[in-house]
Amino acid sequence: MENEKTISVLNTLITINNDRIEGYETASEETEEQDLKTMFSNFSATSQKCKKELDAEVTKLGGEPAEGTLTTGKFFRVWMDVKATLTGKDRKAILNSCEYGEDMAGDTYKKALENDLENLNTEQQTMIKAQHSLLKADHDKVKSMIDTLETA
Numbered sequence: 001m002e003n004e005k006t007i008s009v010l011n012t013l014i015t016i017n018n019d020r021i022e023g024y025e026t027a028s029e030e031t032e033e034q035d036l037k038t039m040f041s042n043f044s045a046t047s048q049k050c051k052k053e054l055d056a057e058v059t060k061l062g063g064e065p066a067e068g069t070l071t072t073g074k075f076f077r078v079w080m081d082v083k084a085t086l087t088g089k090d091r092k093a094i095l096n097s098c099e100y101g102e103d104m105a106g107d108t109y110k111k112a113l114e115n116d117l118e119n120l121n122t123e124q125q126t127m128i129k130a131q132h133s134l135l136k137a138d139h140d141k142v143k144s145m146i147d148t149l150e151t152a
Helices: 003-030 034-060 074-088 091-115 122-151
Strands: none
Touching: 003 034, 003 091, 003 122, 034 122, 091 122
């Protein structure tokens, strides 16, 4: 197991958490619905916790934790959609955009667990699986809210 590859995997996960933090902080500021503000703040806090754990692991391996975001790509467009939707106050569209962003975050974790196991020790795998579960719970909360709106 090479530290460089491990650091790269961990930094990818840091970056996706940076995206979530930035996106949900923006969404929390933009929405006027208190339940969404609370949910977005909680989701941001989840990613801050994940980022802190990942940062510590990268540092322990002698690497430099990623500072940036993936905002040059799809994730940026997702958050711009969220911001535009928040302006329009369409709750279902807001939640659909959030679900798409959550799908992207979850897929990033899933790929790390499927494709990079040889680059991660057991402790790192356990940490990433636990974080993936937290993000899946956030996704499922958004999905449940969408389902409730669709049946209302």
